[in-house]
Amino acid sequence: MMNLKQYLSKVPDHQAVYTPILYRLNQEQDHQAFLELLSQNAHLQVTDEILSQLKELIKISNPTRKLSPEETAGAVQQHLGNQPIETYGVWVYYPWSGRVVHIVDEAEFIALRTSRNMHKITLEEQKLLKSKKIGIIGLSVGQSVALTLAMERVCGELRLADFDKVELTNMNRIRTGLHNIQVHKVVVVAREIAELDPFLRVKCYLDGATEENLDDFFTNGGNLDMLVEECDGVDIKILSRVKAKALKIPVVMDTNDRGMVDVERFDLEPDRPLLHGLIPEIDIKSLRHLTDAEKIPIFRPMLDMDKMSDRLKFSLGEIGKTITTWPQLASSVVLGGAVVTDTCRRILLNQFSNSGRYYVDFEQLIV
Template sequence: MIEILHPVDDRERIEALRASPHLDFVDAWTQAAPEIAALDLLDHVDPDTPAPPPIAVTDDAAVERHSRYLVFGWRATLVRLPDADVHYRLKTARNRFLLTGREQEAWSRALIAVAGLSVGASALAACALTGARRFHIADSDELSPTNLNRVAGSVCDLGVSKVELAHRLILEGDPYSQVTTFPAGYTPQVAARFLGVDSTGPTVIIEEIDDVEMKIDMRRRARAARIPVLSATDMGEDVILDVERYDLEPDYPIFHGRGEGFAAGDAADPAQRLQMALAIVGDEVTPRMAYSAGQLGRSVISWPQLGSTAAAAGAIAATAARGIVCGRPIRSGRYRFGVEQTLLGAAGRHDGWNELGPADFTSAVEAMAQRKRPG
């Protein structure tokens, strides 16, 4: 995706690129040098990590030794950037003491696997923003106009694969990141590579796949490999977070028992697939979400989602993933983040035309299942 050039070893290539009229040039040291100088003046108080060596930012030769030149082809841009260690110090400077040095190091080394890049794209971005540097990412879709309500994208990128766009986003924030892409999405055919069965596996998985059969397939394999799985589901304005600590509880039931008991062929039947999905989701839906979900296949083409909730869901999943990596006591279970109840209270819930109560939602779901049955 990008070229990373050494200022000495690749001098001729760099000079040729600098001379090209087709490439813009950005010298990140313009901003980095004063920031490094300011950081070098601060007290070092973290008892578990050594103080980084200071950099003589007024010495051009020293700055060049700590530089790399990066070519971003899709932006037609050459960037002179601090090397991997210095860049990471700058990128994580404002994380200090919210994360200890030891936790930040663990987060940088962790391998985060993200499957499904709608809510998953928000989770991936939050992981990368806070300093994760190693990823597996999987999705088979391209960016389309209806994605733009919940995926931060550009109309200029319509038709580009979500995996490529996510890869670009990671590298533009930290070009020293290691990313393995799965552009066909998560399938049984790539499961061994995605889960690292034949090598070092992911530290944690963030699963945001639409296909319920693949959700269950991944969990069965992750449980066997003892890899924890997280999944954040946006429910109108609310977020549901599922935590399955297969690393600590290798016999923990899939989706807390909601995903057990389904046979491999069940998902071939549309009605049964709907029942599988609803068994996993449960009835923890907001009144407006209940109405929208009840309209699937009638006046709504796919699962209703709001971009604000997708962003919140991604941030919650990323926070939980980082907590697991850093050894914080995050337990298996289902967690509800009730934004509507918090902001609106009981008085904010009323019987609008676009709202359903639990009983009406159950009836709507049964009607959907009936419509999907053959004959």
């Protein structure tokens, strides 16, 4: 068990810290390290609501009975046995916020946090999803996707890749606070996931997805089960699909316009052409470092730009004139998070097997 100084020494840039430290006080080494943490950091914000979690645990364990407060208290005490409540479960320390939170340990935590998924997601399905690994490239739409996947616990591991940092102009669609300006997007997302669920494994690629690290992104620690591709780089958009196809990994993409979701089932169709055969014949190396205006002629066939909304079509013509890049709306980004998460879950549970492009277009559906 690392102490705080050892932990931070392994991360030269403290802005890149996104992994919480877990202390189990029934283990002597952790107990001593936790006492040291408290003694050296008088400013820590400590939240200890373990009793409410134990009451919830008793409640979901007795769905056919409405227990009285006295019965619940007795059941909690019986559940604890002789163990002091302060040593029960896990104390989670979040270095970036100076918070310490007392929670039940992993199995009980997952049972509680997913209890209201039942029976829309069965126990057997939850167990299967816990074994899945999902990679996300691009953390604008990808932020909404990552957080929704985490909330629904559609996987046990997330790998996040984006080289960019949060700017104020991103905050029309990226849900975060002003204190995160100039923090890496992947770190912002990873921290929020850790604050929601410290038991979800998250690995961040702060340089984004690159030709050099794609193999590590796809295979280190076991192959990905799903790729969610949401990046702006044309070369990585193509190269990531080349790798996914070679490894027979399905790819899902949301385009943040008209609710369009693109699915490529390379796991079921290993000979399927990349992006449904819509990628133009072009030298991939020539696609690096293009401006947004230069990307448009290449993106046009790949993303079916002729089917885009009228307002986005108009906006694309304004890049470099009245705007610097294509616009994205929070409502569309949040919709993308929902649609991609639902699609990924159904693919991973073998409930959806098609490739293609699908639209959840509010202007067409709500008229």
